Amino acid sequence: MATNDLSSQQFYYGTKANLNPGDLIESCNSLATYVYLTPTLDAAIWEAELASGEGHGRVYIVEPIGSIEDAPELTDQKAPKHLSRLYRSREPLRVIGEVTKWTLYHGTRADLKSGDLIEPGYHSNYGQRKKATYVYLAATLDAAIWGAELALGEGRERIYIVEPIGSIEDDPNVTDKKFPGNPTKSYRSREPLRVTGEVIDWQGHSPEALKTMKDNLERLKQLGIEATED
Numbered sequence: 001m002a003t004n005d006l007s008s009q010q011f012y013y014g015t016k017a018n019l020n021p022g023d024l025i026e027s028c029n030s031l032a033t034y035v036y037l038t039p040t041l042d043a044a045i046w047e048a049e050l051a052s053g054e055g056h057g058r059v060y061i062v063e064p065i066g067s068i069e070d071a072p073e074l075t076d077q078k079a080p081k082h083l084s085r086l087y088r089s090r091e092p093l094r095v096i097g098e099v100t101k102w103t104l105y106h107g108t109r110a111d112l113k114s115g116d117l118i119e120p121g122y123h124s125n126y127g128q129r130k131k132a133t134y135v136y137l138a139a140t141l142d143a144a145i146w147g148a149e150l151a152l153g154e155g156r157e158r159i160y161i162v163e164p165i166g167s168i169e170d171d172p173n174v175t176d177k178k179f180p181g182n183p184t185k186s187y188r189s190r191e192p193l194r195v196t197g198e199v200i201d202w203q204g205h206s207p208e209a210l211k212t213m214k215d216n217l218e219r220l221k222q223l224g225i226e227a228t229e230d
Contacts, residue, residue, distance in 0.1 A: 011037045013062045013093055014047030016055040024092040025062060034088035036071055037062055041099070042140045043085060049183035057181065059099040066091030102139040102185065106162045106193055107147025109155035117192040118162065135193055136171060137162055139185035143174075145202060149210055150217070159199040166191030 013025055013036075027035050038044050041059070048057030064087075071086040106118055120135045138144050141159070148157035164187075171186040204210070 009039050011039055011062050011064070011087070011093075012041055012044035012099070013037050013060045013095075014044040014049070014051060014057065015060070016048065016051045016053035016057055018055060018058070019060055019095045019098075021095055021097060023095045024065075025060075025095065026092045034071070034090060035093055036086050036088050037064065037068070037093055038086050040085045042142045044099075045140055045185055046183045049181045049185075060095045061097040061099065062093040063096050064089045064091065064093055104137050104139055104162050104164065104187075104193075105141055105144030105199065106135075106137045106160050106195075107144040107149070107151060108158055108160070109148065109151045109153040110158065111155060112158070112160055112195050112198075114195055114197060116195045117165075118160075118195065119192040120190060134188035134190055136186065136188050137164065137168065137193055138187065141199065141202060143184040143186050144199075145204060146213065149204055150213065157204070159202055160195045161197040161199065162193040163196055164189050164191065164193055 015025075019025070025035055027033070038047075044059045045057070048059050051057060066089055068087040068089045071088040108118070110118075112118070118135055120132055136147065138147070144159045148159050151157070166189055168187040168189045170182050171188045174184055174186045175182045205213075
């Protein structure tokens with residue numbers, strides 16, 4: 001069914017192609033009828049990181065030239081199902097900008113305020129709960145939600161917007177473990193993160209998904225597999 005009441009919605013398209021404002025994105029396959037877009041930045045990041053090609057993953061802000069409609073579940077969709085909120089169009093998408101500045105998040109149960117520092121040295125949520133050498137952050141909200149839901153402690157799950165004081169690097173605990181590259185845009189730093197704000201309106205994972213994740217982590221714990229800290 002066509003969806004025509006999304007004129008105020010911002011849409012994204014993930015790719016490894018180098019595009020400019022005004023360029024048109026058309027179906028890259030002569031047999032394909034549609035081009036796909038999403039209002040979910042995390043989903044576009046996944047598409048960009050997993051796209052074919054040798055370039056860096058890039059996320060563009062796009063506008064559909066024609067009407068769009070809900071896209072049925074794609075059989076080859078690689079991103080988690082909760083990130084597969086897709087629309088499709090028979091007509092091209094116009095590039096109107098590129099996402100070049102990423103919001104960085106940290107999920108936790110700690111009660112913090114703007115200006116507070118999140119420092120390494122606290123117990124890891126993985127392995128044998130040893131004190132962590134690094135502090136972790138992500139450019140996808142989904143990864144931060146997992147961090148909050150799996151964090152130790154009894155406090156309320158919180159997601160903070162943070163800025164790293166020092167350099168950051170890809171988190172090897174998730175990079176290339178299941179998907180090529182770093183589709184969750186998960187990072188770590190040996191230096192503190194400064195809290196600059198908090199995400200108030202966010203939706204957690206389903207009880208089933210959370211149980212599966214916790215069961216997998218418990219299995220790793222029993223096998224003696226710990227987070228990579230070196």
